[in-house]
């Protein structure tokens with residue numbers, strides 16, 4: 330089998346792990362900041378190491394995928410829609426900020442972690458979550474913190490090599506913008522330099538719990554650290570005992586690589602530019618912590634389409650849970666598996682999702698028939714299963730676009746939905762066989778299909794239009810109605826709607842003909858049918874629409890003779 334990108338990284342990571350720590354489990358890592366709703370765009374931060382870790386497990390190696398929750402980062406800003414009273418918490422660790430009003434979670438970080446954890450479980454992502462609050466406050470990083478402070482001059486010198494290089498590029502970004510781009514980590518945090526000298530450790534004030542502190546002195550012998558806070562508080566603590574503070578991001582990240590023995594951790598585009606945290610971190614881990622930088626490919630941006638209209642009304646950003654509400658987990662996994670990390674792609678909440686699903690169904694068919702290309706086969710396998718589980722699948726797959734059209738037309742009525750769908754596949758025993766795909770399509774129609782694109786079958790015939798029809802148009806409707814019973818199937822109705830204009834032109838119903846005149850006549854006929862059935866010039870594919878509307882209703886709406 331051709332090696333896809335996942336297999337190639339797995340080869341590299343296994344070899345490197347053997348070299349660095351023979352016999353130990355392989356460690357892959359991701360970092361996520363629960364500073365607000367975790368954006369769907371950040372899912373790549375998890376999916377890239379997940380797929381590699383999963384491949385390593387499939388090969389029989391032990392592998393841990395760590396997700397570092399950056400929940401000891403400072404609360405940077407109050408998102409739109411949250412009580413401005415939360416402003417008083419700016420500068421506190423995310424785990425001490427109260428959860429948004431009405432939340433069942435104990436704090437801000439937990440509130441935003443929870444939906445991400447649920448989404449990852451649904452997607453079959455196995456991981457070991459590590460709370461940075463727990464790690465720092467338990468003193469787990471004590472030795473590393475003391476080491477970084479001892480080596481602060483060396484760290485300062487390393488940072489200094491990059492400060493000038495990136496100062497110009499970075500200054501134009503405002504802190505939040507920079508943080509959003511980097512995704513994880515306290516990207517906007519300062520690097521530890523201050524008027525009183527360079528200190529890579531930042532205490533949270535023991536009086537106000539904010540990080541608006543300045544370290545004023547540190548004694549290597551006694552580990553006595555003095556700081557002042559903008560609130561007026563100031564004190565001296567022993568760093569050998571103090572646990573309410575953290576290393577600045579650029580030092581924190583390489584410290585964790587060394588602490589956990591991370592061999593693979595990809596990062597966003599911005600992390601990999603010259604002077605970025607990843608590059609600086611590589612030098613800091615070598616020269617200060619005596620470790621090695623992980624293999625860290627840069628991953629490209631994942632775009633979202635069709636959410637713009639929604640986001641303002643829903644007051645938030647698209648999250649993985651939003652994506653899972655309209656697509657099955659395997660399909661979402663497939664979007665990540667089939668593209669190399671450096672290729673950007675889009676996740677569609679608009680009509681494009683129907684095409685995406687068609688592609689997925691085509692691939693599934695090819696895999697079943699054994700005709701899929703090796704790389705496509707790998708992507709399919711990674712999407713539909715993991716080393717330890719098979720992702721839920723819909724037992725009886727009908728095209729997403731069909732389900733969406735039918736749900737749209739049947740407006741959620743279960744019995745009617747079943748009746749219509751049986752015209753597509755008479756073997757359907759019950760709607761459960763069509764789940765979960767059916768529910769995803771329904772949610773998509775109800776949430777993301779714009780009102781002007783929804784289909785509303787007319788309640789009563791459009792008498793006005795019917796009265797104005799010429800003889801040829803009346804004849805076309807008669808031919809259609811006369812042919813309904815004999816053509817009452819998806820294929821039959823396709824033949825019928827294309828065939829009626831042929832018969833009018835003196836051809837056979839199933840003649841192979843495609844002159845420009847005939848095509849124009851077919852277009853005009855289709856537009857007439859849409860007008861009479863749904864009051865618009867376009868709509869779902871006609872055979873689908875006709876099946877969904879049902880014969881009695883079609884006769885009622887199209888019978889020019891009776892209406893007149």
Ligand SMILES: [Zn+2]
Nearest residue numbers: 534537558560
């Ligand atoms: Zn304070």
